[in-house]
Amino acid sequence: MKDERPRDLPGLHNIVAYHEGFYSGGVPEGDAALTLLKAMGIKTIISVDGAEPDVEQAKLVGIRYIHLPIGYNGFDEKRKLELTRATRDALQDGPVYIHCHHGKHRSAGAAGAVAASLGWMTPEEAVERMKVSGTAPNYEGLYACAANATELDPKLIDAVPANFPEVSHPATFVKAMVEIDEINDHLKLIEKAGWQSPADHPDLVPAAEAGRLADLFRISAESTKAKSKPPTFLGALKQDAERIAALEAMLIAQEKYKDIKKLSDTFKQVQASCKDCHTKYRD
Ligand code: HEC
Structure with missing residues (x-):
């Protein structure tokens, strides 16, 4: 074992x-x-x-x-x-x-x-x-x-209650968006600090923030709301999940990597995607 x-x-x-x-x-x-x-x-x-x-x-x-x-x-x-x-x-x-x-x-x-x-x-x-x-x-x-x-x-x-749920219902689409927005802001601060934990925000761990954001895009893609929208909507959420997962992988490998430009380029694509989807489907 x-x-x-x-x-x-x-x-x-x-x-x-x-x-x-x-x-x-x-x-x-x-x-x-x-x-x-x-x-x-x-x-x-x-x-x-x-x-x-x-x-x-x-x-x-x-x-x-x-x-x-x-x-x-x-x-x-x-x-x-x-x-x-x-x-x-x-x-x-x-x-x-x-x-x-x-x-x-x-x-x-x-x-x-x-x-x-x-x-x-x-x-x-x-x-x-x-x-x-x-x-x-x-x-x-x-x-x-x-x-x-x-x-x-x-x-x-x-002493711990043993009635564990088989599904802890994930947040609704809107709640996920609110959290996506919050973490997106964290990543902006991290980017400003050269893709490191910002000096005035040592609690922000770059890879952990990216991991959570990728998760949130994956979860919102699985929501009923996203499934009721056109395939391009779902596609955009999945693509963002993949981009952020790639960002997370780069941040983990950063010791060897240090390609700030590639990190920022990937992040920029995600920013463009938020705007693009909101213009088409929200505003
Ligand atoms: C594929 C489409 C799509 C993408 C990509 C997307 N959003 Fe959204 N977002 C929506 C839709 C649709 C709503 C409106 C949800 C509702 O009100 O039911 C929304 C709502 C929001 C809201 C308002 C939440 C509230 O309080 O009502 C914020 C903030 C937000 N998005 C931030 C972001 C950020 C930041 C990104 C990119 C990192 C992003 N979104 C990417 C579709 C998207």
């Missing part, structure tokens, strides 16, 4: 075991991936991604979902306790698969924190596992969640 590197299976990416029967990885892509998870004995999937999980498809193969979204800057004590209880209880039914979108950052942070909270590994070992998952050093908040997790008193875990 101590994988030295992540495993890839058809439709399942970046799988890393954090304990016997407890795996972190990417979102299962399609029915084949769910069938594979079933073959691995998985009984429960925990999603920490923002997008709505495909609960019905999972049910068809006899897997249940628990949806406890987390951010790229980490999560609070309450969420850690919930994730810990959800994992501990679910394991009594059989193996558990925890995923975000790519299975590199958020699910690894969650899995690491849970593994340390249940005393399966030391916080140091949990951090090492996250490195196996490929969590980028930029995501300090996620690393801190694992690094600060210590074995919890079972009484504390038992």
Whole structure:
């Protein structure tokens, strides 16, 4: 179970075991991936991604979902306790698969924190596992969640209400737009600071902001509102999600990269796309 590197299976990416029967990885892509998870004995999937999980498809193969979204800057004590209880209880039914979108950052942070909270590994070992998952050093908040997790008193875990939702309803389209606007402003400040955390805003982690923005575009593309619009509308949201995901990847690789112009060019395309869509469909 101590994988030295992540495993890839058809439709399942970046799988890393954090304990016997407890795996972190990417979102299962399609029915084949769910069938594979079933073959691995998985009984429960925990999603920490923002997008709505495909609960019905999972049910068809006899897997249940628990949806406890987390951010790229980490999560609070309450969420850690919930994730810990959800994992501990679910394991009594059989193996558990925890995923975000790519299975590199958020699910690894969650899995690491849970593994340390249940005393399966030391916080140091949990951090090492996250490195196996490929969590980028930029995501300090996620690393801190694992690094600060210590074995919890079972009484504390038992005190957490166990009525976990199979879908935490994501924000509506308008709410997503409001948050998109806010993060877009954060990225403007980051751009001004040369694509670094601004001196007067050290809390803004460039890659984390980009990750969240990509997520929000992906989530809004899945909303009922977007699906009721012409295909070009949906296409624009998906394209922005891809552009921002590329921006996130560049920011993670920035040590080697430092191509400020390419970062700004990509960001400029997104700005143009906001205006273009608003002109056509909103104003
Ligand atoms: C593919 C289309 C599309 C793209 C791309 C898009 N938006 Fe929007 N946006 C909309 C629509 C449609 C509304 C109106 C929603 C409503 O009122 O129901 C909206 C609303 C908003 C609002 C107003 C929310 C409120 O309080 O009513 C803001 C702010 C906003 N968008 C910011 C942005 C920013 C910033 C970007 C780019 C980073 C962006 N949008 C990209 C379609 C888009």
